[in-house]
Amino acid sequence: MSYLSLLKKEKNMEYDTLINNGLLISMAQGLPVVEDGAVLIKDGVIKACGKANEFFGVNVKNRIHADRKIIMPGLINCHTHLPMSMFRGLADDLPLDVWLNDHIFPAEAKHVNPESVEKWSRHSCIEMLLSGTTTCCDGYFHEERVAKAVMESGIRAVTGQGVIDFPAPGVADPKENVREAIGFVKRFKDASPRLSPSIFCHSPYTCSKETLIKAKKAAVDLGVLFQIHVAETRNEINLVQGLGKLSVIKYLDSIGILDEKTLLVHSVWIDDSDIDVIKKSRASVVHCPESNMKLASGIAPVPKLIEKGVPVGLGTDGCASNNDHDLFAEMDTAAKLHKVALLDPCVMDARTTLKMATIKGAKAIGLDHITGSIEKGKSADIVLVDMDKPHVTPMYDPFSTLVYSSKASDVSLVMVDGKVLVQEGKIL
Ligand SMILES: [Zn+2]
Structure with missing residues (x-):
């Protein structure tokens, strides 16, 4: 008007x-x-x-x-772990499993506590605001402290309490992981108009089938976004228990995880039939090109996903694998990565890329009625x-x-x- x-x-x-x-x-x-x-x-x-x-x-x-x-x-950063800015530059140039198991998980066990989570989340919020990001979608532990930092900083965020099947910061007993996430969502559902609580299952290889089903059911009952790292590395297919002959995407679909409130982070190792499953389920995808490049995970088939009409947002991932929250750099990388991968300078044009960092990102995390344009x-x-x-x-x-x-x-x-x-x- x-x-x-x-x-x-x-x-x-x-x-x-x-x-x-x-x-x-x-x-x-x-x-x-x-x-x-x-x-x-x-x-x-x-x-x-x-x-x-x-x-x-x-x-x-x-x-x-x-x-x-x-x-x-x-700009909309669709995948972050805000407190992980405390591990920026801690361990670089390593394979994902070595990086995660030998460096990140031990460092988290030692240094992650409510105070450090809040301090470094605030730090990340400042970094994002200064670089033009007004909304992020986060997943971590002690997420109530992330939510506190978000509310104080003035940024908008989806904040997901982490769920993983081994002892995690703030959740000593893995049997309590889903209950903790439900409690977090209930406590923060009406805390601020800028905050949307969510449930974040770490991955299909660190969460059992039972945990995934229970967490997704809770997210559906509470009406919140369900986030999960999926098909990040080629090896993931060997790590997921009970996969049988299914791909990771088809496995998640078979147990009822995929719907329009599911956010699939990475989705690197997926084929055309997986893309059809994602499209049919109306789930969304987050593309994190710099994290995928740094950990040599691979290149997600983003032009194909977009062509099929899957909402794809852009994310930086945590600062330990990027090592910043700069979406301008991420857009530049995304646009060029797919051109060289497909030997086609016409793919991921500037308009498509900017949409991914704004309105399509907002759609992917369910906030396009509020922000993104x-x-x-x-x-x-x-x-x-x-x-x-x-x-x-x-x-x-x-x-x-x-x-x-x-x-x-x-x-x-x-x-x-x-x-x-x-x-x-x-x-x-
Ligand atoms: Zn991540």
Whole structure:
């Protein structure tokens, strides 16, 4: 709705914020680009967006001038383990099983406690906000402390309490793992409009069939997202108990895990028939290219998944396997990785890649009715990206600029729910 038609309805309304005179990339249907664009906000919600001259004379408390800046929706990081920034650079250049069993699991046993989880989650929230991410989807242990850090930082998040069939931080008895996750979801379901609690089963090789079924049933009963690492490495098929002749995806489907509220993280080692199963189940996938590259796990068939209509979001994974939360770098990597893998420079074009980091990511984690694009009625989760720098000049196509040229450090302003959290590149 343009401001002109809004004005007739709400004549003397005082609005909170007008973002004015920027290049508006809304990521709404059809991906319209508005030069000299503006976004009008009240009570954390986008009331209208369009050409800046339509908003002339609007009664507004706060004006944000976006000259020489792109106005875009905040980025969505669909897979994180926020506290793991404490292990950034701890063990690199190792195979996944050695990295996990000899380094990460022992370090977690030693250093992960409620205080460290909260401290490093807060640290990760700051890193994400500074680099233009306004929503993340997390899974870890002591998740109540992650949720606390999320609520205090101002970022939006899906937070999943981890479920694994061996003693884990905060869950000494694995028999209690699903009960703990249920308790977490119940405690945080109405804690904040920016927080969506969830259940996160670590993987089909660290959770038994019984655990998976029990955890998924709980997620369905509670109406929350169910997250799981799936088909990350080629060897995973040898680690899952009771697989028989099934692929990992078909095994999960056979025990009722896949539906539209299931988020399949990685999905690297899947074939065409697995993609059909995912599509039919309406589950979503998260692509974590840098983590998959760093651990040499493989390359997920993302162009095929997208072609089939599976919602695919983009994730960084934890900082121990990336080693950052920078979605601008992740977009650049994703776009180029599939081109070289398929020897086809036309796949994963800039628009497709930016969709994955915004509106499709929001869809994958079930928040596309709230965020992921700049549209009337959605939350004002908005980022301004500086275009007044040599490495983004000239600009022929803003989608190309954002994916291939822009850097996280070009983010100048970040707001979540209409509240400014980063200004002039600094956290407030
Ligand atoms: Zn992960």
